[in-house]
Amino acid sequence: MKNRKRRFVNFNLYDYQGVEEHLSAMAAKGWRLEKAGNQLWTYRRAEPAKVRYAVTYSYDLSQFDPGPTEGQARLEDLCAAAGWEKVCGWLQMQIFSTEAENPVPLETDEALRLENIHKTMKRHFYPPHLLLLVLSLFMTASFINSIIRTPVRVFGSSSRLFAGPLYIILTVLLLVNLGSYWLWRRRSLRSVEAGGACVRLGPGCRRTAWVSLALVLLLSAGYALSSLLGSQKIYGVYFLVYLVLFTLLALTVHGTKNHLKRRGVSRGKNMAATLTVDFVLAFALVGGLTWSAMHFGWFTGGEGETYSYQNHTWDADPIDIPLTAADLTGQPVQHTRRHIWRDGTVFLSSRRYWENALVDGELYFLSYDIWDIRAGWLYEPVLRDLLREENHSSVPLMVRHYIQEDAAPWGAEAAWRLYWGDTASSVWLLAWPDRIVEVQLEHVPPTAKEMALVGDLLGPA
């Protein structure tokens, strides 16, 4: 029989009635709170009993304090004299219990209780919530703007389409949390002014938190599974590796803080050391993963065996790509280096290929993107996005725009050529009913044979 159990909780810091009632109910079932982690609470088995729990707030308490502060010791002594035994602390909430029949309530001045809760919330709830809200609003706005202006970037990228809803969920959750507290305080102020108690917090806020958590878990599982089972396995692996490393980072930071607390290190020094560890590890985690992905070519088909020739790196065993320099030139390619980058979602798949080759002693470069539109409603927005005129920041006064050309030589339904101002480039955009291709050729203008070959090899089967 287990003598301890852990439970995930999502109480709001100001929901003291919710905490008190929950703990009394658990004690009646034979489980007494032993330790309250941020979100994970530990209970120990005990005889079922009628235990009254009550909480008070120490707004000046920090999670970096090495042990009970002088103020906490004073509070515990006063409570002990009144028959209340300290159970543990949860954030700035101090939890006490008693089995006395008619104990003096822990708090007997509702106005003071409300003021104390507000001081706690002002110091510990508002700053992180508001900062996070600003960031999440910015990210949400940026995501919505991307959906409208650059749908290819959003619908063609599994990670962007996964992250966007996360920002929206976070924004909604933060707004609900901030709004709930604001409403709760307003109603409580009115109630206390009328001689009553602080009002009870409705279930809406906690329900929103549970629903948000469920949505985040569902989204994450969906993203990981669809990546692992689909053609972009590496994204799923990358995501899972990231999650594992991030969990290790969180545990290390938490462990550092607790270790320093146990050693009696002061609040300031502990905070500085813990934040330094957090910053360095986060930098190493993000930097290390990004470097590894780039260095080992996780998203570009992997780094196979290579060799050097004429100061260039070439593939010993080149990967297959739909259209090659050899196809276009009709000549054997002595040395080549090829890359593939794949991404996509259920709405739009996106592939980029590029090849550097040595053909007849000359360097030959070829690159092309292939977008397969799986959702019919997305075709027009994607085409509009790809054909969008824009001023290129690196080339002042040069407008990047497309001019329509005859599509027949390409075997496509529509074709456009990219221009920089009045200058024609070597890039063409070719459209079929469910596929759009952008190809950059080495030699322009392409011959009729080359155009037909491009259309034949890159167009839909």
Added chain:
Amino acid sequence: MAREKFQTLTEPMFYILLCLRRECCGADIAAQVGALTRGRLSLGPGTLYNLLDSFLQAGMIRETRVEGRKRSYLMTDRGREALEAEVRRLQTLLADYGRCPGGREEECT
């Protein structure tokens, strides 16, 4: 800020200061307040702690002795001023009440 906060005293504040005209340990204050008010006012330990803390920060009381876990406090001059100001305010209220003996229909003298 502190002066503004304690311009008028709530009942718990008033009785805590009243008890601390003489040195008293924190745990005994609640019992004394109960006795003084014949059980009309009960002072919870959380409330008592927060008020003692506020009074200490405002310089209205000071810690006089720490014996083991027992801490004693005494009202300071600033605390005495606040208590006396509250008494004067209550006396003014009572005097005003006294000048209006007949209730709503009669005019105050």
